[in-house]
Amino acid sequence: MSFFGFDPTAPPGARPNEQAVSHDFQDTYDGLGELEDGDDIYNDETFGAAGSVGKDFDFGSASGHIQPGAGLPAPQTISYAQAAAQSNDDEFMADLWGANAPAQASSDAVVGAVTGEKKILSLEEIEAQLTSIDQQQRQLPQQPSQFAPPPFGYPGMMAPPQYGGYMVPPGGFMPPPPGQYAPQFPIMQGLPGQLPPQLQQPIPQHPQQQQQPQQPQQPQQPQQPQQPQQPQQPQDAVHQKSSAKADLSQFPVLGSKDVERQHQQPHQQSSEDSQFQSQSQKSQQPLPAQSQEFNQFHRDNRHHNHHHHHQQQDLTPEQQERAARRQEKVSRIMRYSGIMNPKDKDFVTRFQLSQIVTEDPYNEDFYAQVYKVIHPKNSSLQETSQQHNSIAQAYLEQSGHRLGGRYKRADVALQRMQQQVQKAVTVAKERPKLTQYAREGALGKISFGTGKKPRQQLEIISKAAQRKLEKEKKELEGGDAVSDELGEEAVAKKNRSPSISAPRVIKKYSKKDIMSILEGIITELMSVESESRTNANVDTTQLWESLRVLEQSTSFGEDEEVNPFIQCLNFNKGLKILSRLFKFLSREQVLTIVTLIMSNLENLSVIKNGSYTTYETKKVPETIVKLVEVYSMTFSKVLMNAVLDFKFNEIIGLLVILIEHNNVAYVSTTKIGLTILTTLLSRAELIIGEGTISATDLSEWSSCYDELFTSLESRIAAIFPPHPEDIDDGSSRENYVWQFLATLSLGGKLNHQRIIVDEVRDEIFGVMSRAKAIDDADADNLYKKSNLLNNLNMYLVVMGLVADETEIKELQT
């Protein structure tokens, strides 16, 4: 509760030390803990009259008075030094003495605690304390007269800045008065009321208002339940309720000094009183603002009590009974009200404030802010908000979110592939020699073809699977039964592998490990992205290291774990960040990654599990199909862009690595594998079409192509899944298989093209008959017919042919 640097619970003696110190929120909290320790038990003494606040205390009207002058900014507008200068804490002292007087032991304890904790008291203060103890002892019998006049306190309370500063925490939602007063009530009830006779004495003596100051009852009221006079206590409550509002309005709102002077008059009535006054004034002059403010509350409270006493004699028995019931209710309500001390409340308040106030509203609202920019149609205020939304804009620019924020379009990788292949085809057609040969050969082959031969049953398995089989075979047959050609090849390659001689630290990764690595990558990526918003030259070393591309970089060896980055590519989120990731990598780093992928194709689950050949049903399961789709949207697109930057010999190198490290025939039965081959081949052919390739490079290319073709030969038909509608039901303009064949034919010589046509002849006719099967009257599906034929013709035009649903003709140019 003590937002502004004072401790309402500390005994008065402790306060002078804090004089004129300006506190900030943090200081307040820190200091508070120490100050309060051990002093809480004196709250009742300090706060005397709190108990009779009752449940009807009128906070509303009080704050109504105060709010205009003391809104939220109040704390800043008055310094504590200023507040202290204005203060007059006589009443506070008087009150304390009055309360302490009956209990000598506790007053001693107060002093003890005070001196123990605050050793740096000024001489004046010590003197005042000693005097006060003296006074208490001496004045015990006259105690009633020591009480300060209620109006005295009231104007002080009204002084807007202090009140506001005290009352209203920055958040403006805490009602401090109940918090301040409530806790004391039950505690005070526990105290022995030692002044029953005195309590009642002054009442008849001072029926008038101006005499109320001398009435002693207020602080002791809470003690009354334990006293013989119990019936009178309920009356207090009644009176408090009935009179509080009216009385408040009667009191003038006054500046503290003048009012104080006016109200000091009553004190003069007794010499002891005035003596005490001067002493307490003297000792309290240096009190900090906090205690003054506290006093104001205190006075206010006491003031109400005076009225009750004033009026309580007029009560009828029924009223008293009603008041008693009310009082009982109040005490029941108040029973647990002391359960939190001000420190607790302060903590809770701070916590609540921290949830409301945020340092960084943009980051807090990150999702909504960026969402508005990405999806403008959903936000009517988008135009204006976008102006200010630099974070969102930066996020989009730097992260290349999705497909480019608001300008996103269905930029599917395969469409770009289509374009690339088409471009390659166009370039190729401009070479008349090739066209001539192609037309001749292709026509001849097709015209002589008769009948359909059944699809060859091919055993195509990946090298990884093959190694596994070999291993099992070895174990079965005792070691050296590796007789088949492919097995020897694999062994030979294994020996070529550079990592074979390296010290082997086999590291197994669980799925959780991979997830951890992936999230680590994403974390680094996000931090690089955020840094790049302010700094053009971001250090990406950490990001690169987090990828672990150079860890276990080969795919060979039966026991060796696959590189973790490759394993990351089996998960959606690993694929989705690729385009964001590649933005921050150098060309060499991208080439390294692509090389790693090419040598590990069979370790990608999209390849490993993506071939229909490995399934009894000859169908790829749904989960893999979904992953393949994600690849098409992410990986294929990224690869396409990366390949654009690669040099001709680098592309040849990638193809060589792919052929060496993987079973091409198997890879070609997967959609992603075929797409990757198409990407590399078509890019190479486009570069060749530019005509700037050296003779050495060209011969390298042709030997690379030969190697590729050899590994595919006699298995080309297998790239078509047994259910052609799986890959092309005519609804889309892409067919990755025909695209691949077009690209492969482009790069090959006449004999290559012949072999290809021969092998896929059935598929060509199959498409034609499927197109024919679509009824011309079926307008809804007519587009499928043309799609099917267009996709087929993408391949056929390479050889200068064109097909419709009934026949294959020479392309008319």
Place this chain on the structure above:
Amino acid sequence: MSTIRTESQQQEPLDLIRFQLDEFVLVKLRGAREMKGRLQGYDSHCNMVLSEAEEYIYSAGDEETVVKKTEMVFVRGDSVILISPISE
């Protein structure tokens, strides 16, 4: 973003949930319910958004378990008992 931690730092329980972002989780909920789905978002209260989700409502008697499919759902954290990674 300046407060991003390095990988070496101690993992917290919520990190395990972070690992499952964009992956499938099984969420056990109060009221004999479970929800499987792809985790799209979460906060420290275990509020979550799941896509491609299936809710299972178990009943004590012979009645069959009710399965409800939902494409995108926000699950309020105070119903959550546990979150577990699953493979689809």
Place this chain on the structure above:
Amino acid sequence: MLFFSFFKTLVDQEVTVELKNDIEIKGTLKSVDQYLNLKLDNISCVNGTNYPHLHSVKNLFIRGSTVRYVHMSPNSVDCTLLQDASRRGMYKEI
């Protein structure tokens, strides 16, 4: 604050709120606060036969703590963004 932010982007969209007492209310989300209290317009009770007292109600305020699920259209959620925002949320100091 992530889901406060999240629900703000769903304002004016149709959502189905399932409460912890099994009532399912479909309606247009009109507003949300940081406690994820929700205000719905044009509501209809999905399993309304069991709760006839909601028949005449056109709009309502739902206290956030009574919500079990909120179903929404997948088209109105940007998953990548939401995932990134979740990661950011974990790194932000309180």
